[in-house]
Amino acid sequence: xxxxxxxxxxxxxxxxxxxxxxxxxxxxxxxxxxxxxxxxxxxxxxxxxxxxxxxxxxxxxxxxxxxxxxxxxxxxxxxxxxxxxxxxxxxxxxxxxxxxxxxxxxxxxxxxxxxxxxxxxxxxxxxxxxxxxxxxxxxxxxxxxxxxxxxxxxxxxxxxxxxxxxxxxxxxxxxxxxxxxxxxxxxxxxxxxxxxxxxxxxxxxxxxxxxxxxxxxxxxxxxxxxxxxxxxxxxxxxxxxxxxxxxxxxxxxxxxxxxxxxxxxxxxxxxxxxxxxxxxxxxxxxxxxxxxxxxxxxxxxxxxxxxxxxxxxxxxxxxxxxxxxxxxxxxxxxxxxxxxxxxxxxxxxxxxxxxxxxxxxxxxxxxxxxxxxxxxxxxxxxxxxxxxxxxxxxxxxxxxxxxxxxxxxxxxxxxxxxxxxxxxxxxxxxxxxxxxxxxxxxxxxxxxxxxxxxxxxxxxx
Numbered sequence: 001x002x003x004x005x006x007x008x009x010x011x012x013x014x015x016x017x018x019x020x021x022x023x024x025x026x027x028x029x030x031x032x033x034x035x036x037x038x039x040x041x042x043x044x045x046x047x048x049x050x051x052x053x054x055x056x057x058x059x060x061x062x063x064x065x066x067x068x069x070x071x072x073x074x075x076x077x078x079x080x081x082x083x084x085x086x087x088x089x090x091x092x093x094x095x096x097x098x099x100x101x102x103x104x105x106x107x108x109x110x111x112x113x114x115x116x117x118x119x120x121x122x123x124x125x126x127x128x129x130x131x132x133x134x135x136x137x138x139x140x141x142x143x144x145x146x147x148x149x150x151x152x153x154x155x156x157x158x159x160x161x162x163x164x165x166x167x168x169x170x171x172x173x174x175x176x177x178x179x180x181x182x183x184x185x186x187x188x189x190x191x192x193x194x195x196x197x198x199x200x201x202x203x204x205x206x207x208x209x210x211x212x213x214x215x216x217x218x219x220x221x222x223x224x225x226x227x228x229x230x231x232x233x234x235x236x237x238x239x240x241x242x243x244x245x246x247x248x249x250x251x252x253x254x255x256x257x258x259x260x261x262x263x264x265x266x267x268x269x270x271x272x273x274x275x276x277x278x279x280x281x282x283x284x285x286x287x288x289x290x291x292x293x294x295x296x297x298x299x300x301x302x303x304x305x306x307x308x309x310x311x312x313x314x315x316x317x318x319x320x321x322x323x324x325x326x327x328x329x330x331x332x333x334x335x336x337x338x339x340x341x342x343x344x345x346x347x348x349x350x351x352x353x354x355x356x357x358x359x360x361x362x363x364x365x366x367x368x369x370x371x372x373x374x375x376x377x378x379x380x381x382x383x384x385x386x387x388x389x390x391x392x393x394x395x396x397x398x399x400x401x402x403x404x405x406x407x408x409x410x411x412x413x414x415x416x417x418x419x420x421x422x423x424x425x426x427x428x429x430x431x432x433x434x435x436x437x438x439x440x441x442x443x444x445x446x447x448x449x450x451x452x453x454x455x456x457x458x459x460x461x
Contacts, residue, residue: 187458
């Protein structure tokens with residue numbers, strides 16, 4: 001019995017092993033068949049890729065031949081064409097601005113004037129990515145000659161070299177970085193027909209000096225500018241004019257009677273035995289806000305006659321701010337200047353009609369609002385209140401005399417006062433950002449006959 005069971009078991013085992021072997025043979029055959037199929041597919045893909053590469057080579061060869069043919073045709077056309085006129089270099093830049101005034105004093109209609117106040121043309125050249133040259137040339141009052149009131153002058157002439165990402169060097173004749181207007185005095189950049197009195201009589205309008213300066217900015221929005229420049233020549237001060245140097249508001253601005261107007265040298269044979277130093281900072285880290293200040297100080301060239309006058313130092317400092325939230329535009333400037341040792345000069349010129357002031361100052365507040373804007377047109381009314389005083393303090397006035405003559409001038413009118421408070425109401429109407437029509441009314445509290453209505457056209461490009 002045991003022998004029978006053992007035999008059956010052996011037969012069963014042999015059957016199982018045989019079935020397993022057959023299964024294994026079938027699996028191997030399946031794997032081999034799949035591998036052969038995959039290899040065949042890869043060979044087909046390689047053949048397709050070879051065909052595509054051949055097509056690309058043929059296309060590249062045809063394109064190269066076409067480009068060579070076009071280049072040859074262009075050379076033939078260029079050789080056959082007449083020489084082209086020389087164009088403006090891409091490194092050369094041109095710009096300019098100008099303005100025309102209509103001025104009507106309300107109490108003196110006979111003094112109404114129409115004037116091409118200025119035409120300014122700028123030329124710049126970029127020598128390389130780090131070195132540029134800038135210049136501006138100005139014609140004032142349409143005609144410049146020995147017999148006319150017009151002038152031709154160089155307003156800027158300097159080279160600017162980038163030393164690092166945060167610092168530049170400038171050398172030559174450049175605008176001083178003071179106030180809101182001096183470096184940005186194009187008529188499209190300010191409100192009102194004419195420039196405000198504070199940034200004309202206290203800070204000279206387009207005040208420029210020859211020298212060297214370093215300027216740059218920081219990532220936090222702090223811009224800085226400092227340098228050494230020519231100073232003032234107090235020898236140019238006129239202590240005793242026979243008649244008033246101005247009779248209208250326009251004459252006041254244009255006649256150069258203010259302390260620094262009359263004595264800055266504009267790099268015309270500038271006396272440089274003494275130099276001045278300046279520093280300016282501006283913060284623009286908050287969107288819509290500009291706030292800054294500047295100071296300049298230095299010994300001035302003094303009058304040579306009589307000899308022995310003491311050294312004199314001129315210092316000017318100012319603070320300014322502008323905020324433009326939305327359609328509003330709010331700004332303010334305060335400026336004050338001092339001249340030392342004026343007593344000796346005034347005592348030597350005792351009784352003069354125009355003594356040298358020891359202190360002068362001015363300030364203004366201004367608000368504007370864009371009430372309408374469409375398709376490039378823009379209307380912005382504004383109001384400004386300002387105070388200027390070209391003689392806030394005097395030293396060395398001889399007993400019995402006053403800083404301003406008390407009698408009448410040769411025209412039978414009182415001498416004008418060197419100080420005033422002025423209200424200006426007006427509007428700027430822009431055709432586009434580069435062309436503006438202006439109108440305003442100015443009321444003078446002290447020199448009431450200066451009150452006027454002005455119209456103006458300004459442009460910049």
